[in-house]
Amino acid sequence: MTAGAAGADPTYHASLLWNNEAVDTPDGTLRSGATYDSMLLAALDARIGDDTAPANGKLHISFLGVRSGLPSTNYIGDFQTASNIEAPDATRIYSAWYRQTWAHANSIQAGLIDLNTLFDVTDAAGLLLNASFGLDPTLSGNLPVSTYPEPGYGIVFGRTQGTFALNVGLFQADPTQRMGPIGQGALAIAELDYGYANNLPTQIGIGLWRYRQPNPIIAATSLTGGYINLSQSLNGSGVRHTRAFLRLGMAPGSDSPVPRHLSVGFDMSSPIATRPDDHLSIGMTSAALRGQNTETTYEATYQIALNEQFALQPDFQYITHVSGTDRNASVFILRLQLALD
Template sequence: MRKFHVDALYALLLAIALLTAWLRIAHADDTALSTSGRLDLTRMANLSGGLQSRPASSALFQWGGSLATGPALGWPGGLIEFSIEGVRSDGNLPARTGAIQMPSNAWAPNFLRVYQLTYHQQLGAAAVRVGIMDITQYFEVSDLSSLLQNSSFGLMPTLTANLNAPTFPNPGLGAMAEYRFNPDSLARAGVWQGNPPALAGALHQGALWIGEVERDWTAPNQSSPQSDLKLGVWHDSESDPMIGPTTSGGYLVGETRWATGTQQWGAFILAGTSPGQVNLVTQFVAAGFIVTGPFVSRPQDQFSLGVSRVNLHAPAPETVLEAVYSWQLTPALALQPDVQRFWHPGGTNPSAVVAGLRVHLAF
């Protein structure tokens, strides 16, 4: 019942914000409001090994957008961001392999909720944002690993496996600030509630603090960075030991991009550490690449390969190798077959091969 009331509050706040803005949008610049959405239909199964051979599937829906408060409300430098997200799942995917690095980043127990409702204010070289949001939208982000479907290429397992992090499927109430020192250097810091997604008592049940610095390198005659490096630290303190232990960690994200003829390439490296004895995952490292236009006849297709490894308080580390191809049927529709090979899932379970297919629709 509490979850129902909280979700209803989220929806009410979003409705008020949108209704207020809409009264002004009718007479505002058409660029004030922008929206987008996606639908991911995923089905995966063990081909060999693991714990269970039965398949699991999920349908993930997301729709949202942003409203610039300058043209819409006469408040310069402001941005209201909002989204609604839901998952309908069939089968217990974590139980299929026993892996810490879950094969699908779109699988979760069934939910439907307001996923983001934030206000962002630009203040010269600085900016602040407050509201309900997913930490992976702003911290520990690697754009070049986003095609890979294993969850470890999204938010690092040193966070997701060791604490109740404010990320998929449970965003949390948070606040963050960012300052850009020059076009190539910036720093950001934030704090999130320690018990997402419930809002009741959110400020009295611990907090996740996180800070990150980023350095970009932009080649001459280029408008966007070709390489970037991010270094971050985090500390999670819980007032209730039933929620989780107090722990800390750090991470690194590195990316680089280049072109070869008509092909666009990118490579990434991810690394994280959280060495406390209370943690399930103590170290994490991953690397991979992505190529757009792997064939001359398919300039919009993409292929990505990645490998990741976690050290556990277990007899063996867990390693996963993943390959995914995105076949772009139309600008909005893609088929994405995916294969993953697991060694020692969970540190003790039989090695496994998992295959799946995702249908991705953007709108």
């Protein structure tokens, strides 16, 4: 939904995403049963200047509403979180930032920023619902990261050169402390990408991060890690276009609860020729938990396009060694999505 005029006048764009889901676990390690999650994200963007101009700006603000039965916290007991929209009930400003671009290739962005919109993104894994297919658990499981459900303040410099892109960012160490972001330490992160900006068949992202802060109650006071993301198109676009992905994460320090992560899988668009807007995805994500068994989740999901705005997504996950224990669990999710853009 866009409105605006030519020239220097701002161009406005509004979007809305509303996910509602039922989650059932017949053998959860905490208890069996069913519950729900609901997440509403509404955003407004104002673009200043033409996209084709050497310099232009973008102002963004979004609002989040979450109501959740906390299926992983109260039922399943898994570490990696079966649903990527599970969060404590909240209504808040989600993100608010300004980005300035100049010379076509350079940008600087500052404000309340969801780190996972700029770093550690693997589009081929985006349909899967387990949270570990989003932000790597060697980040999200080791420290409070500026991402869903409560991004914090950050500043990011970006540079694009041909098929390569570089992002370098600095984020507050504890994003829940929005009223006092200074003097708490910081997360520094840098990522070099190949093929993302041009949507090439082969896409590679390599990231390094360093976390320092003074309070051991929040997280380890000093952590270092990195990640590698690879996705590869296996055939041409159109019916049954398939992309495979591989994600590796590392946080080797002795203070990291999650020293290693691995996930693999594939995404297929239009798996049925008569349904061109449907998507199928299958994946496996594994988080090594220090001193415990490795938790591994196997997931299969299918998104049924009902029309241009609505989609229905049944999802099944089987989790082994839930939170490092000897228990396993099955999870069934049925998500209804409304997307207006």
